[in-house]
Amino acid sequence: MQPFAPPRIPANELRPGRHWYATAAAIAVVLIVLGVFIGVYRFTNVIGAVDTDHQFANGDTVSLRLEPEREKTIWIKDRGPSAAQECSITGPGDPGLGDAGIDVFLTRDETWNPLYAIDVQRAGNYEVTCSSQGPSRYAIGDSGGFVGFVGGLILATALPVLGIGICAVIVLVTAVRRRGHGKRLLAERHGSGGGHPAQHSPGPGAGPVPADGERRPALRRS
Numbered sequence: 001m002q003p004f005a006p007p008r009i010p011a012n013e014l015r016p017g018r019h020w021y022a023t024a025a026a027i028a029v030v031l032i033v034l035g036v037f038i039g040v041y042r043f044t045n046v047i048g049a050v051d052t053d054h055q056f057a058n059g060d061t062v063s064l065r066l067e068p069e070r071e072k073t074i075w076i077k078d079r080g081p082s083a084a085q086e087c088s089i090t091g092p093g094d095p096g097l098g099d100a101g102i103d104v105f106l107t108r109d110e111t112w113n114p115l116y117a118i119d120v121q122r123a124g125n126y127e128v129t130c131s132s133q134g135p136s137r138y139a140i141g142d143s144g145g146f147v148g149f150v151g152g153l154i155l156a157t158a159l160p161v162l163g164i165g166i167c168a169v170i171v172l173v174t175a176v177r178r179r180g181h182g183k184r185l186l187a188e189r190h191g192s193g194g195g196h197p198a199q200h201s202p203g204p205g206a207g208p209v210p211a212d213g214e215r216r217p218a219l220r221r222s
Helices: 019-047 146-189
Strands: 061-066 072-077 086-090 096-099 111-119 124-131 137-142
Touching (some): 019 146, 086 111, 111 124, 111 137
Antiparallel strands (some): 061 124, 072 137, 086 124
């Protein structure tokens, strides 16, 4: 005798729908790709953050074109910023030099630190001159170095982790809710004992019911 197979609910009748699995996978893929893109973008930028091929020394004047939307910084080689170092900028509008914050840019045998952040209000050609007590080398670069790269790397790592976490939560919640919905549908459609025929009690005067389930006529006494 084959065992009785329990009834099953078609998968397309269960809620939430299976499309939530695809949604979870899509979220994970998007955040992973975005994290990789940010990491590659940050790494590419930090490699060329400082234009070390065009260094200048104390008293030299360099000409460069600047735009307000592109932040630039004056970097100094192998020396930390101090009050003994001074730079000036001239050009259209009212350009200025501000605090560049703490950062570092490393090459194979050089260490660069940000000296001044360049602030311009108009696009145009500008001239920069620097001086300090003792020999120094300067270069123009972007505002972000390895400290900024580490911050971007943390974000680039956090996004894939977040995507995988969101995906796992959506998959787990969907699976648990679909299972619960399936149990409720089975209870509604089949119930307990709904698939068994009803047993009727014997009427008055009926004989005993044998083990094979067939009723026999009662014997009459003469």
